[in-house]
Amino acid sequence: MTKREAVFPANRHALYEAHGYSAAIRSGDLLFVSGQVGSREDGSPEPVFEDQVRRAFANLHAVLAAAGCTFADVVDVTSFHTDPENQMATVLAVKADEIGGPPYPNWTAVGVNWLAGFDFEIKVIARIPPAGTDDGR
Template identity: 75%
Template sequence: MAKRDAIVPPGRQALYEKHRYSAAIRSGDLLFVSGQVGSREDGSPEPDFTRQVRLAFDRLSVVLKAAGCSFDDVVDVTTFHTDPETQFETVMAVRASAIGEPPYPNWTAVGVTWLAGFDFEIKVIARIPELI
């Protein structure tokens, strides 16, 4: 069995090591990205919700880039929300600026009661572009 091909962007290794997971795993031409949250540099939750969502998308972008991908390569998205009804508009606005134009990736939004102090989390699956 092949060893996991972990993607860990620079600057966050201690956080991933502390919690014992990888930012993403490459498997063939697919990239499975762990849930990204809007944390401050020390790993604590950003209290402003809009900023927290932007930071989560920013962190996701960094992981995608570390694997040679971008949001254009994302095929499946799952988001987790502690209060979907009140958060939806904010998430959709940030999403529109990150995801861009159609065709859009698959998207599943899940309401949850706990995200370790966070209010939003996003995880994706992306297809890794072929290197020329």
């Protein structure tokens, strides 16, 4: 049985302790990243939607980096939106800035009615590259 290992970024935000969850779990060569929201270090949300989305991606990048990954290692994305019809143009613009070009990971977007005070959340699964490999990133 593969042992699971918790992964946290260097500057953990307060939500991990407040709600009792890990930023990510490493299991074998897979990294399962918990939903990242646009929270400041104290756990409060960014008030402007685009800034909240950008901060969610920044939080995601920090978690990936803590496991030795980049967005190039991401194979599966799920995002949650409180008002998809009005938010998707902003999310897609930020996504284009953040994830680079093809090949793109698969992506599922889900409309929800509550995200604990946030309006956007993103979670991913990534394959952790072997140590010491040069995968062209």
